[in-house]
Amino acid sequence: MTPRSREPVLEGHPPVIDACATPMAIVGLDMELRIANSALHEWLAGGSRPWSGENLALLDAKPPQLTDAVARAFIQQRRIWLRDTRLRSAIGDRSADVALTPLDAQCMLLEVLPARGDGAAGLRLSESLRGFAHEVRGPLAGMRGAAQLLQRRMEAPDLRELASLIIGEVDRLATLSERLLHTGSKPRLARVNVHEVIERVAALIAADASPLRFRRDYDPSLPQVTADADRLQQALLNLARNAVEAGAGELKVRTRAEHGARFGDHPTRLALRIEIIDDGRGVPADLAETLFEPLVSGRADGSGLGLAIAREIAREHGGELGYASRPGATVFSLLLPVTE
Incomplete structure (x- = not known):
């Protein structure tokens, strides 16, 4: 021709x-x-x-x-x-x-x-996150001090445990904020049991005022993954809170091994799949193609950063985040490579 x-x-x-x-x-x-x-x-x-x-x-x-x-x-x-x-x-x-x-x-x-999000959308996301990180340092310090004071004055074990949870979360967010302020910061990788991370997310969701029911469907034989536990927790927490905001009454977390997974140009290998399944309203049709872009939200008061951050965290771990949705059945799937 x-x-x-x-x-x-x-x-x-x-x-x-x-x-x-x-x-x-x-x-x-x-x-x-x-x-x-x-x-x-x-x-x-x-x-x-x-x-x-x-x-x-x-x-x-x-x-x-x-x-x-x-x-x-x-x-x-x-x-x-x-x-x-x-x-x-x-x-x-x-x-x-x-x-x-x-x-x-x-x-x-x-x-x-x-496919790895290193264009203009990624730049907008990084700029938004750095601005956010700079602004929250002061409030986080105040929250930690107040939680410590409450912990000292509380006698009930369950209330002291909640205060400890607040302190732990404030410390985690402060660490994340510091990393975001330094361009090019890398995840702090270690061997992680994903079920322990999911259980921390479940505890945080249970502490919210939401009446969300949390169900587990774990594969106990799953190997550990190399990940930054704090960032992985943030990604899963964003997905869980997204379900709450979509009006879900029940949240189910399922973990499975997946053989023959492929990540971009990387060869086929073993992966770990974490599925966040909710019965909420589903993803609006007009957001289906832009759902993971920063500053895109289906709520008037939404920041549009939660899902964008979750996908960025997935990709910095060499994984991927996808979804399938209809009213009453939405599944976000986090796929992470399992390395030796």
């Missing part, structure tokens, strides 16, 4: 995408790449290969997922996301999120977005 000339390509759609840093292409109804910008050439490591005029199927490492999605987007005339899609490149298969946006009945904009 002879590649088409890149100038001019589409009347009404000038090739301005070549100036964009995001890998992009314009795809025709015939599934041919009409324009492939320089960023996409670089991402594909294609050298001097003229991708214009090539069939879209050549990029698909798991055909026909890409062409099927483009066809669906053309028919429905709406934007479609493909998460953690495998694409072919000159250096092997690579993972990316792919956004497909119809420009008209004949042309589709294809965007290739890093």
Whole structure:
């Protein structure tokens, strides 16, 4: 097939995408790449290969997922996301999120977005978190002092235990805040029993005013994982509180081993799956494609950071966070690699 000339390509759609840093292409109804910008050439490591005029199927490492999605987007005339899609490149298969946006009945904009969240959304999240971390240091110190004073004055063992829980949580948040203030801070990794982390989350949920019922479905044979226990606890706590905010009456936590898991470009290996299952209202349809982006919330008083932070924590551990939802049955799945 002879590649088409890149100038001019589409009347009404000038090739301005070549100036964009995001890998992009314009795809025709015939599934041919009409324009492939320089960023996409670089991402594909294609050298001097003229991708214009090539069939879209050549990029698909798991055909026909890409062409099927483009066809669906053309028919429905709406934007479609493909998460953690495998694409072919000159250096092997690579993972990316792919956004497909119809420009008209004949042309589709294809965007290739890093699957590990190191773009603008990640920058916005980091800036928001650093600002938050700076502001909470003072209140946290005050809370700790008040909790210590209460602990000394309380005689009932259950109340002293609650005061101790407050102090422990304040210390954990203070540590997290300090890390967020230092750009490039790394997780403090150690061997962690995930069930112990989940039980701390259960204790915190039980201490809330919420009447949420907490159910356990653990696999006691699971190995330990290498993780930062505080950050892992924060991710799970965010997911649990998200369920509370969605009106859940029951929260079930299920743990299982998963063989044959694959994380991006990493080889297949053993993983640990933690599922947070709730019976709340579910994820609103208009948030389905942006749920994990920072500052996106389904509540007027929501910060839109809880789920974004949870996914960031999952990814800094080499794992992934996904979900499936309908009213009355929402499952957030945290997948973590098990290392030797």
